[in-house]
Amino acid sequence: MTATHIDVSTIDFDELGAWMDTQGLPGGPVTDVAPVLGGTQNVMVRFVRGGTPYILRRPPLRPRAHSNEALRREVRVLEALRDTGVPAPRLIAARTDGEPVFYLMEPVDGFNPATGLPEPHASDPAIRHRMGLEATMALAELGRVDPGRLPGFGHPEGFLERQVPRWMGELASYGGLDGYPGPEIPGLSRTAEWLERHRPAAFTPGLMHGDYHVGNLMFATDGPRVAAIVDWEMCTVGDPLLDLGWLLATWPSNGEHVPGLPDAQEIVDCYTELTDRDMSAIEWYAVLACFKLGIVLEGTYARACAGKAPKDTGDLLHQTTLDLFARAQRWISP
Incomplete structure (x- = not known):
């Protein structure tokens, strides 16, 4: 999984943590923040909170016209694939009712x-x-x-x-x-x-x-x-x-x-x-x-x-x- 070069300091982890609390996810400070680098135009960041590792996927800071809708589609797909035999990232939680749309998934133990x-x-x-x-x-x-x-x-x-x-x-x-x-x-x-x-x-x-x-x-x-x-x-x-x-x-x-x-x-x-x-x-x-x-x-x-x-x-x-x-x-x- 890849993403363009980003400055992780532009992500408001306090706001993200407050939203995670509403989802019943483990609390605590955010640590071990690192961008997931590569070629796609969406932003992906790895971090740990409450002892649990996550990947955050969200649109770029200057989103394309359909960036948010594309991520809404991804969320629907990952939800639909959850109980199938298709190897796909496991969706943890998503915010699709506002913008920017973003979601959290489990890190994949693998390489590209x-x-x-x-x-x-x-x-x-x-x-x-x-x-x-x-x-x-x-x-x-x-x-x-x-x-x-x-x-x-x-x-x-x-x-x-x-x-x-x-x-x-x-x-x-x-x-x-x-x-x-x-x-x-x-x-x-x-x-x-x-x-x-x-x-x-x-x-x-x-x-x-x-x-x-x-x-x-x-x-x-x-x-x-x-x-x-x-x-x-x-x-x-x-x-x-x-x-x-x-x-x-x-x-x-x-x-x-x-x-x-x-x-x-x-x-x-x-x-x-x-x-x-x-x-x-x-x-x-x-x-x-x-x-x-x-x-x-x-x-x-x-x-x-x-x-x-x-x-x-x-x-x-x-x-x-x-x-x-x-x-x-x-x-x-x-």
């Missing part, structure tokens, strides 16, 4: 592989191989959750039909940013047309994470087990196979950077054994994931061209977009 591998994972390719399969198994478990646990959550009707128009519209909106030269993305039109022609006729709605990749997973320190899936703000009721496509779209190819990982076909085979969903169009979901994620990342490049984001970050993400569309072409034309 995006920040590096500890031992024994670093030196044991068998553990790394199993990590990939465990990530797939955790995703399949999420796909089995009854979406009725979250009534009124998401808009599954027409979910697949909306995808290409929705994201082509998003891409077109970047044209309003001064300095953006337009989407110079080889394969863009071909990918969009292919997705429309090959769209599955139907799907079974289910709970999906919305941003399922290894950067949003924490693994147990003593083995390959997924300790928790984190960052649930994109969660919705849609087609869970898009989560699997997202994992495939972001998966290191040919063991690059992390030798020993299972390849894409092993991931698909593992998921297939654990689901009764129709897997015949799984390449379509992987291509859609490349298409959608590539357009999302192109947005940062467009903002960088307009001077609203760092140029080096924009250039890096634009290259990632090109790589994603190149990967999509390989699925389209094997």
Whole structure:
């Protein structure tokens, strides 16, 4: 679980402690305060009170337009997942009736592989191989959750039909940013047309994470087990196979950077054994994931061209977009 750099002195722990008292949580002074660092725009802080460790998650001090609503969604999701087999942080208490919205959860005993591998994972390719399969198994478990646990959550009707128009519209909106030269993305039109022609006729709605990749997973320190899936703000009721496509779209190819990982076909085979969903169009979901994620990342490049984001970050993400569309072409034309 990660968060941007923050100054913990900006959090009013006296006010937080008073609220915790109303929730019947252990009292006493707040100690051992430390930010949980990384890449998400939400704030996360670890602290101890009354001998109990907590993670506080709240919007940034300058929240985005939908920061508070996103955290309300996360709270609903974590509540719904509490009694399932899905590895997720355990929600302790939440304040959702005011702003800023925030919640407390138990710390996860684990590590994020995006920040590096500890031992024994670093030196044991068998553990790394199993990590990939465990990530797939955790995703399949999420796909089995009854979406009725979250009534009124998401808009599954027409979910697949909306995808290409929705994201082509998003891409077109970047044209309003001064300095953006337009989407110079080889394969863009071909990918969009292919997705429309090959769209599955139907799907079974289910709970999906919305941003399922290894950067949003924490693994147990003593083995390959997924300790928790984190960052649930994109969660919705849609087609869970898009989560699997997202994992495939972001998966290191040919063991690059992390030798020993299972390849894409092993991931698909593992998921297939654990689901009764129709897997015949799984390449379509992987291509859609490349298409959608590539357009999302192109947005940062467009903002960088307009001077609203760092140029080096924009250039890096634009290259990632090109790589994603190149990967999509390989699925389209094997």
